Amino acid sequence: MGVQVVDHPLAKSMLTALRDRGTPPPLFRLLTKRLALVLCLEATRTIPTAAVEVDTPLARTTGARLAQPLVAVPVLRAGLGMLEAVTELFPEVTVGYVGLERDHATFEPSMYYSKLPPLQGRAALLLDPMLATGASASAACDALEKAEAQQITLLSVVSAPEGIERLQGLHPQVHIVTASIDDGLNQYAYIVPGLGDFGDRLFGTL
Numbered sequence: 218m219g220v221q222v223v224d225h226p227l228a229k230s231m232l233t234a235l236r237d238r239g240t241p242p243p244l245f246r247l248l249t250k251r252l253a254l255v256l257c258l259e260a261t262r263t264i265p266t267a268a269v270e271v272d273t274p275l276a277r278t279t280g281a282r283l284a285q286p287l288v289a290v291p292v293l294r295a296g297l298g299m300l301e302a303v304t305e306l307f308p309e310v311t312v313g314y315v316g317l318e319r320d321h322a323t324f325e326p327s328m329y330y331s332k333l334p335p336l337q338g339r340a341a342l343l344l345d346p347m348l349a350t351g352a353s354a355s356a357a358c359d360a361l362e363k364a365e366a367q368q369i370t371l372l373s374v375v376s377a378p379e380g381i382e383r384l385q386g387l388h389p390q391v392h393i394v395t396a397s398i399d400d401g402l403n404q405y406a407y408i409v410p411g412l413g414d415f416g417d418r419l420f421g422t423l
């Protein structure tokens with residue numbers, strides 16, 4: 218599948234504030250949630266619906282309901298900042314968690330936690346705000362594919378070209394929805410210009 222860059226003016230202005238090193242954690246959390254709402258709306262534009270009849274005060278008409286519940290999977294810990302947006306938009310969503318930490322020397326991830334609800338035949342929204350090397354996102358997609366998710370969409374705030382290339386190479390079926398494709402990675406595998414360490418900025422652990 219492809220990469221979709223959400224360039225709505227509201228998304229751009231919220232991303233700019235997230236990038237600003239002076240944005241404190243409470244505002245960072247609020248903006249993350251609001252931006253995730255926009256990303257989530259875009260990511261779910263084509264999810265299946267079923268026809269349903271409804272009586273308005275004036276007439277019977279045909280409307281739509283969501284055909285099946287989604288599964289949201291935040292990657293710990295930064296992905297937690299995006300979860301509330303999804304649960305607010307889709308109250309029926311089931312939620313799984315994947316914990317990945319990256320080795321500071323090799324930048325390769327190892328999974329220290331995985332708790333997934335049934336995924337067979339379901340559409341999954343993977344919440345991972347920084348698509349950097351693509352290693353964590355790929356490892357998370359491995360887990361979702363092993364659990365037989367039917368469709369995976371990655372919601373990322375900022376993506377690096379390197380991460381996109383790696384993820385698309387390893388998981389060509391995964392759809393990526395992001396607010397920006399940045400210039401690239403620095404020697405520490407941080408995204409430039411990026412916004413720094415997302416988890417630290419979200420939780421005030423700088």
Ligand code: URA
Nearest residue numbers: 347349407408414415
């Ligand atoms: N993770 C982050 O939080 N920031 C980056 O720039 C890359 C990975």
